[in-house]
Amino acid sequence: MTLWGGRFESSPAQAMAALSRSVGFDWRLAPYEIEVNLVHLSNLIEQSIVTKDDGAKIKAALMELASDIGSGKFKYTPEDEDVHSAIERGLIEKCGPVGGAIRAGRSRNDLVVTDFKLYLVDHLLEVASEVSNLVKAFNAQSEKHLDVIAPGFTHTQHAQPITFAQELSKHSHALLRDIDRVFDWLDRNNLSPFGAGALAGSSIQKDPEKSGVALGFNGAMANSIDAVSDRDFAAEALFIIAMLGVHLSRIGEEFILWSSTEFNWVAIDDAYATGSSIMPQKKNADVAELARGKSGRFIGNLTSLLVVLKAMPFAYNRDLQEDKEPVFDSVDQLLILLPALTGMVATAKFNKAQISKTASSGFSLATEIADFLAKKQIPFSIAHEVAGECVKFCEKSGIELHEITDDQLLKIHPALTKDLRALLNLEGAISSRTSAMATSKKSVSQAVTQLNKEITKVDAEISKHQKRLSGMIRS
The missing domain is CATH 1.10.40.30 (Fumarase/aspartase (C-terminal domain))
Structure with missing residues (x-):
């Protein structure tokens, strides 16, 4: 199903339809589409553009459709161009032609960017929660190793002796910055684009602020042209993930080195390692290696979107169809990687004697x-x-x-x-190194205590955001 075509005398060529079709990857936005449609429907009823009786039918159909999407009963078909056309098809199937009334006063341009932004709000909070778990794993390991003295390295050469807990907890500080970037993202990007229409706003959507708040945003964007063309929020999200990926890659590299025969500093738990198909003795730090490898993928996805956005003129352009797959891929891969990396860190057994052996x-x-x-x-x-x-x-x-x-x-x-x-x-x-940032046991112990306090605050902040969104259909 397509949402356009009245002025065309023929259907698009098969090659054109194949190129244009995005439903295969944007279908994951369906729950957010339902959410936006429900808020929009309230506005249409309020303005008497849709009668209360018809509105009740459409609302019931949307709620049933949401349930069917969640259970897998309703799916897109090869004839659906995108998530929007699939949802409208399903709506009309359930309540008849009146379902098409939902399209008044909105465009795919403002609808898709709203869906996309809501998706990222939810999923960046999920990312922050997983990163919090990794921080806790590092903090716990740091507390166990406050008495271990290790060689510190610069240029991968012995530099000065350090408390090994400081070496471990340095990752907590970097990861907390990543979580802080998520919170910054939420503060800066928590404005709704809905109501922008195609680009000029809508005479039917008179109160975008109200709709934005109903969707869980803090309000609405100030310029309708900017609203449909802005993808800064997506690029920023990819930067956050890429930066996090760099930090995860550093963790991976250290565990790869530490678990080598030459270092023999850490034994990775069997649950987070693999073997060789030909060498029976091998135990490979595959979680760490995949953390190192996927960082390149995250950086590549960021670069891909930035190149798409470069020199984008005026308002919406179809180039922006390319904005979602890099984000979806990065989010998917990150949410697969983080639990495995957290498990590897939490279950790692460090060889204290070997670590201290060459500290001097x-x-x-x-x-x-x-x-x-x-x-x-x-x-x-x-x-x-x-x-x-x-x-x-x-x-x-x-x-x-x-x-x-x-x-x-x-x-x-x-x-x-x-x-x-x-x-x-x-x-x-x-x-002798007793400053708050330095490596004495007392300094590091106090720093880890502070890290535990900070992660408690982080968890409370994540919970606050998730609680605020918990009443939404998409949740």
């Missing part, structure tokens, strides 16, 4: 020497050189920095007195 290797305590001298008012440029001399001496002697004797230190520089010894060890290096 690679002369990771060298900065303690430079800082010690700087506190004695020796210019850091000189202190840096002296610390480097200590490293050079240890390399030639085949020892680590903590093994250098007091006499050997004094020969390198007279300011390297025996009180350096208290810092030239892992515990001393860790405990």
